[in-house]
Amino acid sequence: MLFADSARAFKSRRAMRTTVPVVQGAAKALRFFDRIAPWYDRINVRIYQRQWLKRVRAEIHGLRILDVGVGTGFTTGHLTASVGIDLSREMLKRARYQGHLIRADVMHPPFRPGVFDTIIFAGSFYYLPSPEAGATITANLLRPGGRVIILSPATRLLALFVRVYGPEEYRQFMEGAGLRPVRYERLNWAACLVIAERPTS
Numbered sequence: 001m002l003f004a005d006s007a008r009a010f011k012s013r014r015a016m017r018t019t020v021p022v023v024q025g026a027a028k029a030l031r032f033f034d035r036i037a038p039w040y041d042r043i044n045v046r047i048y049q050r051q052w053l054k055r056v057r058a059e060i061h062g063l064r065i066l067d068v069g070v071g072t073g074f075t076t077g078h079l080t081a082s083v084g085i086d087l088s089r090e091m092l093k094r095a096r097y098q099g100h101l102i103r104a105d106v107m108h109p110p111f112r113p114g115v116f117d118t119i120i121f122a123g124s125f126y127y128l129p130s131p132e133a134g135a136t137i138t139a140n141l142l143r144p145g146g147r148v149i150i151l152s153p154a155t156r157l158l159a160l161f162v163r164v165y166g167p168e169e170y171r172q173f174m175e176g177a178g179l180r181p182v183r184y185e186r187l188n189w190a191a192c193l194v195i196a197e198r199p200t201s
Contacts, residue, residue: 052151052187053122059149059195062117065099066141068106069124073097076120083116085109106137114143122151126163135177142198148179154192170194 053075060079067076070084073095077084082099085106086092092101104110107129119138128134138148153164165173167184174181174196182195 052191052193055187055193056120056122056149056151059147059193060118060120061145061147062143064115064117064143066111066116066119068119068121069127070095070097070101073101075122083111106134109137109141111141113140116141117143117146119146119148120151121148125150125152126165131163131165131169131173132176135173135179139177139179139198142179144198144200147182147195147197148174150194152192152194153190154186155190167192170196 056075063081065076065079065082067073067082067084070076070086071088071091073084076082076099077095077097080098082097083102084095084097084099085102085104086095087103087105089103092103095101102110119142125131125134135148142148150170153162154166155164170184171181174194178198179196180199182197183193185193187193
């Protein structure tokens, strides 16, 4: 069973029925993404270039995929076995997604532990109110051998707008959650790719 409550698993716009607590740290991001939802895909193409998304997709392992902050499905919308979660109703209304969509907060996940092969944060990890707690929750949702993939800003120039973490901070987040860091890679001056795995034993 993938979901802690199977009634919360559904496709497309039925996700609007689900209610979840909005943590204080997510409220600002929620308002922001509701406002930019109509233009999100055009903005996203500019920020997260298509070759970066290809890199993310190439790192996906297994069939059960969780996309945190799925938005309009820009990263994993083509994967039929994936699950996308987002707090923004407006984003989910516009999502083009072949898998499941759920209005949910990763800090209060509606899933059973150890069910996902890959968890993706494509431009969403830095919105977590606590990266340490978020990493721990992520580790709990991964099966042994599963991996987390993070696509995130890498330049402190963007720190005026979002939280920007460096390689040592990501290492501490991952190891503190019991995950094994696999790679921190600068994609260019602005973005990085972070990969960590849940040990098999």
